Amino acid sequence: MKLNDHARFSTVCIHAGQEPDPSTGAIITPIYQTSTYVQEGLGQHKGFEYGRTQNPTRMALERNIAAIERGTAAFAFASGMAAIDALLTRLESGDHVVVSDNTYGGTYRLFERVRRKFGLYFTYVDTSRLDAIERAFTPKTKYLFIETPTNPMLRLTDLPAAAELAHRHNVRVIVDNTFASPYIQQPLALGCDIVVHSTTKFLNGHSDSVGGVVVLKHEDDVERMRFVQNAAGAILGPMDSWLVLRGTKTLPVRMERTNANALALAQHLASHPKVTRVIYPGLPDHPQYELAKRQMRGFGGLISFDVGSLERARTVLPRFKLMSLAESLGGVETLISHPAIMTHASVPPERRAAIGITDGLIRISVGIEDVEDLKEDLDQALS
Numbered sequence: 571m572k573l574n575d576h577a578r579f580s581t582v583c584i585h586a587g588q589e590p591d592p593s594t595g596a597i598i599t600p601i602y603q604t605s606t607y608v609q610e611g612l613g614q615h616k617g618f619e620y621g622r623t624q625n626p627t628r629m630a631l632e633r634n635i636a637a638i639e640r641g642t643a644a645f646a647f648a649s650g651m652a653a654i655d656a657l658l659t660r661l662e663s664g665d666h667v668v669v670s671d672n673t674y675g676g677t678y679r680l681f682e683r684v685r686r687k688f689g690l691y692f693t694y695v696d697t698s699r700l701d702a703i704e705r706a707f708t709p710k711t712k713y714l715f716i717e718t719p720t721n722p723m724l725r726l727t728d729l730p731a732a733a734e735l736a737h738r739h740n741v742r743v744i745v746d747n748t749f750a751s752p753y754i755q756q757p758l759a760l761g762c763d764i765v766v767h768s769t770t771k772f773l774n775g776h777s778d779s780v781g782g783v784v785v786l787k788h789e790d791d792v793e794r795m796r797f798v799q800n801a802a803g804a805i806l807g808p809m810d811s812w813l814v815l816r817g818t819k820t821l822p823v824r825m826e827r828t829n830a831n832a833l834a835l836a837q838h839l840a841s842h843p844k845v846t847r848v849i850y851p852g853l854p855d856h857p858q859y860e861l862a863k864r865q866m867r868g869f870g871g872l873i874s875f876d877v878g879s880l881e882r883a884r885t886v887l888p889r890f891k892l893m894s895l896a897e898s899l900g901g902v903e904t905l906i907s908h909p910a911i912m913t914h915a916s917v918p919p920e921r922r923a924a925i926g927i928t929d930g931l932i933r934i935s936v937g938i939e940d941v942e943d944l945k946e947d948l949d950q951a952l953s
């Protein structure tokens with residue numbers, strides 16, 4: 571199928587990168603669960619040699635996500651962490667990366683405990699402040715690695731402004747777009763250079779697959795990443811590729827409902843007497859509400875709120891019935907978590923305190939259930 575150049579977002583999500591299966595006409599790309607391909611003769615094959623190097627299901631997903639993020643090419647990996655790690659292979663010993671200080675704990679762990687000993691250097695700054703980014707740049711800085719909104723403080727970075735600043739210093743901008751999803755913001759169109767996702771979250775959307783993807787804008791990054799994906803081999807398998815490809819078809823409708831549910835729940839929590847603070851970019855008291863309105867389509871599915879203390883969090887969390895206590899986010903079902911003990915346990919306590927991750931902070935990943943049921947569950951748990 572040839573999509574028009576002006577095909578709109580939902581149409582791109584459903585159709586981009588996919589053709590009816592040439593042998594049967596199956597409208598859905600099959601799961602090519604094969605490790606190798608029979609060759610017609612020496613050096614004669616159909617473009618498929620070995621499952622790590624080429625897989626039609628994975629390649630359909632890669633074309634699909636490249637189109638959704640408006641990139642030149644995409645490469646799918648076994649997890650979001652594997653995708654982020656693949657980006658570091660572009661660096662050389664002595665190179666430096668400036669990173670959002672409130673980045674995902676696993677990213678911090680990878681940078682500090684796996685990659686630093688190879689001579690890479692990372693500086694963590696509040697990327698919502700352009701002056702802080704600029705001060706952190708050194709002549710060895712190669713990447714600015716941004717998360718916006720951050721997890722769980724939901725701080726935003728002005729992407730066009732950060733990209734403009736980074737490019738003046740010859741620095742490439744990577745955006746981990748996991749938290750927003752490409753429905754809400756498309757960093758490449760906003761001037762950034764590389765997007766990375768944990769597809770485990772909104773892109774797949776059904777909590778049944780772990781994966782990651784790198785989306786590239788510049789041609790000169792593409793061949794290098796193709797080489798690394800094959801050489802290091804942390805590929806996404808065919809079954810998981812198929813699941814994510816199914817997930818992206820419904821991304822727009824899931825995100826519309828996610829946005830609506832999350833805004834309603836954030837407003838509900840903001841007026842709740844047992845809640846000391848609500849952080850959500852769609853509330854007018856969020857310090858970057860104006861930027862959120864400008865940069866995002868809706869305000870996303872993550873809400874953080876504070877119940878005042880660890881003791882109170884320990885009382886409230888086991889009482890949820892509909893919302894499940896679990897790590898991860900971006901699925902159709904609503905999840906709650908306690909960042910200090912769960913997702914951010916690998917971040918040292920003093921860094922947690924500096925970022926604002928208090929012991930009473932609870933994060934909700936809002937699903938697409940009926941919002942009245944979600945409100946009732948919150949009320950009974952907080953009561």
Ligand SMILES: Cc1ncc(COP(=O)(O)O)c(C=O)c1O
Pocket residue numbers: 649650651652674676677717721746748749767768769770780781782898
């Ligand atoms: C923002 C963000 N980036 C990356 C990752 C890592 O992805 P994965 O768990 O698929 O390796 C996560 C996981 O929670 C995340 O929240």
